[in-house]
Amino acid sequence: MSRIVALDTETTGISHRLGHRVIEIGAVELINGQLSGRQFHTYLQPQRKVDWGAQRVHGISDAMLVGKPLFASKAAELLEFLRGSEMVAHNATFDVGFLDNELRLAGIADGLAQHCRVTCSLKLARNRWPGMPNKLDDVLQRLRIPGTRGLHGALKDAHLLAQVVPHLR
Numbered sequence: 001m002s003r004i005v006a007l008d009t010e011t012t013g014i015s016h017r018l019g020h021r022v023i024e025i026g027a028v029e030l031i032n033g034q035l036s037g038r039q040f041h042t043y044l045q046p047q048r049k050v051d052w053g054a055q056r057v058h059g060i061s062d063a064m065l066v067g068k069p070l071f072a073s074k075a076a077e078l079l080e081f082l083r084g085s086e087m088v089a090h091n092a093t094f095d096v097g098f099l100d101n102e103l104r105l106a107g108i109a110d111g112l113a114q115h116c117r118v119t120c121s122l123k124l125a126r127n128r129w130p131g132m133p134n135k136l137d138d139v140l141q142r143l144r145i146p147g148t149r150g151l152h153g154a155l156k157d158a159h160l161l162a163q164v165v166p167h168l169r
Helices: 052-058 071-082 092-105 121-128 136-142 154-168
Strands: 003-011 022-031 034-043 086-089 117-120
Touching: 003 052, 003 071, 003 092, 003 154, 022 071, 022 092, 022 154, 034 071, 034 154, 071 092, 086 092, 086 154, 092 117, 092 121, 117 121, 121 154, 136 154
Parallel strands: 003 086, 086 117
Antiparallel strands: 003 022, 022 034
């Protein structure tokens, strides 16, 4: 049985090294290439302001995050969902960097790679279509997968990525 989890995050800005934080996590499970119906989704309180540039990408405002849980309270649930899977993210370096930072801030020494196998679908797309633009929007258009992204959303983008993954194998 092949278990893949397509994952995406939305953040307060472009780099966890600059103190930016995760504000949304979306992940969907595929079993043998088919959506199983299981998913993980949460908004998070980042304990900092969302940068304007990031808000323009995903539309998530500070006001929308009031009262949302802290990452630390969702970490165990996320790790359990990912455990033993092949986790696929488009530009995995970005998502894994942010999530590993959140785990560290939550006092969890293990990074994602200790719980799942990490695959970068952007790297797979670049291998399949070298020299072409390979952002998720480009790949969706190339594969004629319907649905416009508009504002990014972690769960919506995880569902779109799940449709792309079988084409990258």
